[in-house]
Amino acid sequence: MRSRRVQRCSARQPHVVGIAVALCVTLAPMTSALAAPTTGALVTRAKSSKVQYRATAPVPAQEDLVPIYKKSAQVYGIDWTLLAAVDRYAQLTKSQADRATAPYYGFAFADPAWAGLANPNSHDVDAWSIRLFQGLGRDGNHDGLALPWDPADRVPVLAAWLSGGSSDEDERSAVWDLYQDPVAMDRIFHFAALFKRFGLNSQEHCFPVAKRYNYTVKHTFGAGRSYGGRRIHEGVDIFASYGTPVLACSAGYVELMGWNRFGGWRIGIRDTQNVYYYYAHLSSFAKGIKQGDLVQPGEVIGYVGSTGYGPPGTAGKFPPHLHFGMYRDTGRHEWAFSPSTSLAHWQRLPQHITQPPKSHKKTLS
Numbered sequence: 001m002r003s004r005r006v007q008r009c010s011a012r013q014p015h016v017v018g019i020a021v022a023l024c025v026t027l028a029p030m031t032s033a034l035a036a037p038t039t040g041a042l043v044t045r046a047k048s049s050k051v052q053y054r055a056t057a058p059v060p061a062q063e064d065l066v067p068i069y070k071k072s073a074q075v076y077g078i079d080w081t082l083l084a085a086v087d088r089y090a091q092l093t094k095s096q097a098d099r100a101t102a103p104y105y106g107f108a109f110a111d112p113a114w115a116g117l118a119n120p121n122s123h124d125v126d127a128w129s130i131r132l133f134q135g136l137g138r139d140g141n142h143d144g145l146a147l148p149w150d151p152a153d154r155v156p157v158l159a160a161w162l163s164g165g166s167s168d169e170d171e172r173s174a175v176w177d178l179y180q181d182p183v184a185m186d187r188i189f190h191f192a193a194l195f196k197r198f199g200l201n202s203q204e205h206c207f208p209v210a211k212r213y214n215y216t217v218k219h220t221f222g223a224g225r226s227y228g229g230r231r232i233h234e235g236v237d238i239f240a241s242y243g244t245p246v247l248a249c250s251a252g253y254v255e256l257m258g259w260n261r262f263g264g265w266r267i268g269i270r271d272t273q274n275v276y277y278y279y280a281h282l283s284s285f286a287k288g289i290k291q292g293d294l295v296q297p298g299e300v301i302g303y304v305g306s307t308g309y310g311p312p313g314t315a316g317k318f319p320p321h322l323h324f325g326m327y328r329d330t331g332r333h334e335w336a337f338s339p340s341t342s343l344a345h346w347q348r349l350p351q352h353i354t355q356p357p358k359s360h361k362k363t364l365s
Contacts, residue, residue, distance in 0.1 A: 060151075062084065062091075062105060065087070066200065072156045073159055076156075076159040076162070078159060079196070081193075081196045082162060082175075083155060084192070085188045085189070086106075086162070086188055087155075088272060089188050089331075090107040091105055092274045093184075093274070093330055104154075109137075109154070109158075113136050114137040114146070114148050114157075115135045117135075118133050119133035125147050126145070127144055127145060137153065140154075140155070140157075141153065161177075161178070162175065172189070175189070184331070187270065190292070191272050194271075195272065202251040202272070204296075205349065206250075206298040206346060207247070207249065207346040207349065208248075208277075208343075209244055209246055210245040210247060213240055214240065215238055215244065217236060217238050217239075217343060218237040218239065218321075236325075236338070236340055237321045237322070238304075238321060238322045239319060240320065242304060243304065245302075245303060246279055246300070246302040247297070247301065247353060248297055249277055249297060249346060250269070250271045250297055251271060251272070251294075252270050252271040252295060254292060255269065255270045259312045261311065262309065263280030264282065264305065264306075264315065266280040266308075267301055274329050276328075276334070277324070278323070278325035279301065279322060280308065280325070281304075281305055281323050282304065282305050282307060282322075283307065283320070284305065286301050289302075298351055299353075300355055306320045324343070325339065
């Protein structure tokens with residue numbers, strides 16, 4: 001499927017984003033090494049443009065990169081949504097220091113990997129010399145420069161890296177080489193699946209319980225809790241009768257489900273903004289739902305209950321309600337934030353409820 005030859009060496013360098021690997025890669029035969037080198041003026045222009053870019057350039061919206069994703073994906077025989085997913089995860093998990101070093105959108109190759117591990121100039125942007133030193137950098141828009149911050153140069157290089165073979169396992173191996181992190185792997189491939197089904201930026205949301213049932217929202221985020229030790233309440237409680245349908249409030253994937261001694265039967269859904277939605281104290285899950293499934297806003301995922309505060313099956317220690325929490329994750333830290341503002345907005349939206357197939361419940365007693 002792919003004519004390009006890929007050599008992966010053991011030389012490793014720290015990556016700008018997360019845990020990554022800078023590997024020695026030959027993306028194509030070195031025929032262009034016979035070409036004349038770029039002029040000193042061209043390199044000077046590249047250096048000055050780099051300084052100017054880092055000082056003034058705004059971070060583009062990811063939607064602006066879609067044509068480049070699609071063109072690069074077509075050339076290298078991969079799905080454009082995987083490119084978008086790698087870039088999205090990289091952007092969402094950049095630290096403040098990462099953003100200062102790589103202020104452009106998406107995945108940032110380490111300078112030595114881009115310029116070539118043996119290149120004496122680790123910040124080289126001369127396409128000819130980068131190729132000479134077998135760096136990853138390429139001139140994608142034929143301006144003589146291989147600029148790691150120019151998506152016309154960067155995205156094709158990322159596509160070439162991800163297309164290191166002819167199977168899904170080869171793609172997974174390529175993503176693993178970028179991060180060496182199973183969490184990153186899981187999220188990137190689920191982001192790609194969500195992009196394929198719902199688009200790059202699904203904006204639809206839904207209140208997390210069916211509004212045609214009686215319910216009461218108690219905004220108790222940050223209140224003290226004593227079971228299991230002193231802690232704060234990392235969510236909002238929505239009191240409703242047993243069996244009230246609980247709904248996915250966003251397009252996402254089921255990252256976690258099962259029993260938790262605090263939350264009872266609970267389910268966690270992550271969206272493509274890396275926000276994690278936590279639904280706890282369920283009486284049951286929707287029939288057939290399982291970890292890894294994609295869900296859409298308004299899809300029934302479970303039913304209100306009073307489970308938790310004990311071993312599996314414990315129920316009835318408090319009135320039935322849904323504990324609803326929201327968490328942000330930077331790739332280094334995760335923290336809860338109050339869902340009250342979002343809930344107040346979603347409460348005003350119309351609901352389009354999707355019932356689970358065949359049966360309303362899957363009992364977990």
